Amino acid sequence: MSNVLLGVLSFPVVLLLIFVRVPIGLAMLIVGVVGSWMITGSINPVMAQFKSLTYSTFASYSLSVVPLFLLMGQFATLGGMSSALFNAAAAWLGHRKGGVAMAAIGACAGFGAICGSSLATAATMGQVALPEMKKFGYSGALATGTLAAGGTLGILIPPSIILVIFAILTEQNIAKLFVAAFIPGLLAAVGYLIAIAVYVRLNPKAAGTRDRLPYRKRFAALLDVWPVLLIFVLVIGGIYTGFFTPTEAAAIGAAGTGLTALLNRSMSRKNFIESILATANSTAMIFLIVLGAAALNGFLALSQLPQIAAQWVGEQGFQPWLVLTVILLLYLVLGCVMDSLSMILLTVPIVFPMLSGLDFGLGPDEFAIWLGILILIVVEVGLITPPVGMNLFVISSMSRETSLAQTYRGIVPFLVSDIVRTIILAAFPVITLILVRLLY
Numbered sequence: 077m078s079n080v081l082l083g084v085l086s087f088p089v090v091l092l093l094i095f096v097r098v099p100i101g102l103a104m105l106i107v108g109v110v111g112s113w114m115i116t117g118s119i120n121p122v123m124a125q126f127k128s129l130t131y132s133t134f135a136s137y138s139l140s141v142v143p144l145f146l147l148m149g150q151f152a153t154l155g156g157m158s159s160a161l162f163n164a165a166a167a168w169l170g171h172r173k174g175g176v177a178m179a180a181i182g183a184c185a186g187f188g189a190i191c192g193s194s195l196a197t198a199a200t201m202g203q204v205a206l207p208e209m210k211k212f213g214y215s216g217a218l219a220t221g222t223l224a225a226g227g228t229l230g231i232l233i234p235p236s237i238i239l240v241i242f243a244i245l246t247e248q249n250i251a252k253l254f255v256a257a258f259i260p261g262l263l264a265a266v267g268y269l270i271a272i273a274v275y276v277r278l279n280p281k282a283a284g285t286r287d288r289l290p291y292r293k294r295f296a297a298l299l300d301v302w303p304v305l306l307i308f309v310l311v312i313g314g315i316y317t318g319f320f321t322p323t324e325a326a327a328i329g330a331a332g333t334g335l336t337a338l339l340n341r342s343m344s345r346k347n348f349i350e351s352i353l354a355t356a357n358s359t360a361m362i363f364l365i366v367l368g369a370a371a372l373n374g375f376l377a378l379s380q381l382p383q384i385a386a387q388w389v390g391e392q393g394f395q396p397w398l399v400l401t402v403i404l405l406l407y408l409v410l411g412c413v414m415d416s417l418s419m420i421l422l423t424v425p426i427v428f429p430m431l432s433g434l435d436f437g438l439g440p441d442e443f444a445i446w447l448g449i450l451i452l453i454v455v456e457v458g459l460i461t462p463p464v465g466m467n468l469f470v471i472s473s474m475s476r477e478t479s480l481a482q483t484y485r486g487i488v489p490f491l492v493s494d495i496v497r498t499i500i501l502a503a504f505p506v507i508t509l510i511l512v513r514l515l516y
Contacts, residue, residue: 079115083381086111086372090422100418101364108371115378126371133370134363137323138244143359144326145235148311149191150351151333152304154342158200160300161186166208167297171288174276176212177222178269180205184226185265186301188233189308190333193358194416194459198227198467202474213284216478218275221486224467225268228456231416233261234312235326238416238455241366242448245424248441250322251315255511256445258312260453260501267493275489307332316515362417369421376425386429396434400502403427404454411458415466419455427451438505445512446505453501457494460487 086107093103112122133139152158165179165186172178184201191197202223209219231238234254243250276283289297311329314320320328337343376382389399410419428447436443459467462484472483501508 079379080381080384082111082114083376083379086375086379087422090372094414099364100415101361101366101368104365104368104372104418104422108368108373108375111375112371112378115375125374129370129374130367133367136244138240138250139363139366141235141240141250141323141326142237142362143355144323144330145192145237145240146358147351147355148235148326148330148333149193149196150355151330151337151343152187152190153196153200154337154347154351156340156342157190157301157304157333157336158183158187158204160297161304162201162204162208164297164301166286167289167294170212170286173280173285174218174272174283176205176209176286177214177218177272177276177283180209180222181226181229181265181268181272184223184229185233185261186304186308188230188261189235189312190304190329191230192235192237194227194230194456195466195470197230198223198470199474201226202471206471206475212286215279215282215482215486216475217482217486218272218279218282219486220468220471220475220478220483221488221490222268222272224460224465224471224483224487225271225490227467227470228459229261229264229268231459232257232264232452232456234258234315235322235329236452237362238420238452239448240322241417241420242424242451245421246428246444246448248444248448251318252441252445252512252516253448254312254315254322255515256449256508257452258511260449260497260508263497263501263507264453264456264494267497268490271489271493303332303336307336365417365421369418369425372422373425382426382429385426386433389430390433394434396431396436399434400431400436400450403431404450404498404502407451407454408458408461411455411461411465414458416455416459419458420451424451436505438509442505442509442512446508449508450498450502453494453498457491457498460490460494462487 090103090107094100109122113119116122162179162183165182166176169175169179180201184197187201188197205223206219234257236257239253239257240250243253307329310332311325314325315322407419431447438446459465468483472480
């Protein structure tokens, strides 16, 4: 059996292991070690390399941003920021048809700006917004679909852990990727608002309205979100202006959200310890996946599959846009069975060299940034794509009276919005790159 064929077969083997409930990180680690053993013919050099691989992977300074952003999300949840964001958005939008759902999207966007995790955003905002939507007569399909889609803003609006991992894999500037994600993130939120507006006009009984609040109460609600705005300006503004590195900004954000939780008297000793443990658990899970991917990618490098695949695509004369479309569709399919981080780690080492050899009319750095945002968007869509979209299960578990089939129906307008947005951003790279060009 040739080395290239071994590399090709590694993907279905990984998927099979995942299907039989082997943890994703462990599945990639097993396939990587066994595959390298089969190519080298001896386990000794593989284990010797694995020893150095573990240290070199986790000694990366760039990875230190991951636990800090996770801790910031934990403290933000404790600090009551999710409730303040939702109440402020509902005060201004709740009296409109579908306004409470729109408020949930706005709150998800705001919370995503200080969280960086899709599942955490969906779960946290679900606790706050689901009771309100039920109270004002929203259908289960619209309520769960809105929150599942809104949760994806947690990884699209910076800071985003997925973008950090993509930057490390492709040796790109994390700050530039965060800048590039800002406009696509806003477009995602606006697209979801439009989807809700269309949905409630086609299905008037799917949503009720709440009483219009006087402007005095609306502005009072806005004042409650000043900690979120301050932390967002410090973290993202500091990164965009180059005043902070992403790691320094993450540390400041974690300290800011922790201080907010303390001042709100929601930070008890027990909650603090739980936040630290939850951050440690999430970090360990992510780092295991990173290590497994590093072992698998080492095996793929030995098999020469990435280089041969890139060379083969270049020799076939395929249109670059056709290759890009096929790969983005592949991400949609993988999103039905895999989580976003695993998809990035498993596929980018193959996909990136393949597409880098094609001409999209962009320089190497701009192409990498544009591609990273497109992949992030499609991975985000995978989180709400039936039958195994993770956000769908998170929100459905929080609304027991709403069947999973109803949630699937409720997510359709948001999927349409995502597809339209992906086509626009793929066709017009300048939308993604304009802020990068202005600031850098």
